[in-house]
Amino acid sequence: MECPLCTMDEILVLADHNECVTCGHEWKSETSVEDTAPEELIxxxxxxxxxxxxxxxxxxxxxxxxxxxxxxxxxxxxxxxxxxxxxxxxxxxxxxxxxxxxxxxxxxxxx
CATH class of the missing domain: 2.30.30.40 (SH3 Domains)
Structure with missing residues (x-):
């Protein structure tokens, strides 16, 4: 994954968005933590x-x-x-x- 603004690959993946460490640009993540269904425990x-x-x-x-x-x-x-x-x-x-x-x-x- 890379920043859409500066194309660097140092990205912080947060619960609801991503943030570029280099330029500080923030954008909505494609799949957030809430969207992923937890695996059912058997x-x-x-x-x-x-x-x-x-x-x-x-x-x-x-x-x-x-x-x-x-x-x-x-x-x-x-x-x-x-x-x-x-x-x-x-x-x-x-x-x-x-x-x-x-x-x-x-x-x-x-x-």
Missing amino acids: VKDAFGNVLENGDIVAMIKDLKLKGTSETLKTGTKSKPIRLREGDHEIDCKMNGLSIALKAQFVKKVNS
């Missing part, structure tokens, strides 16, 4: 069921929580979950604790 539990925000999950094995003396036992159910990007895809509450879990340790509970 998270599957240990058995391949697709999880969605608001689902309830249960532990499939005992899991010791790092930094605490707490262990989540097999069958422990969560409050409604929230999905997020990253290594630990699930944010939820279990046994009164707010925790982040990997989807491989849970199964979807049909409620």
Whole structure:
């Protein structure tokens, strides 16, 4: 991408417009951050069921929580979950604790 005024290629790409570092010219970007549709996050539990925000999950094995003396036992159910990007895809509450879990340790509970 280059500046339409001075044809230099040092461009700042901002949310709704572009700006040339060299001459300071500003112009509307062709595709803004708001126009691009976010990729849909697909998270599957240990058995391949697709999880969605608001689902309830249960532990499939005992899991010791790092930094605490707490262990989540097999069958422990969560409050409604929230999905997020990253290594630990699930944010939820279990046994009164707010925790982040990997989807491989849970199964979807049909409620």
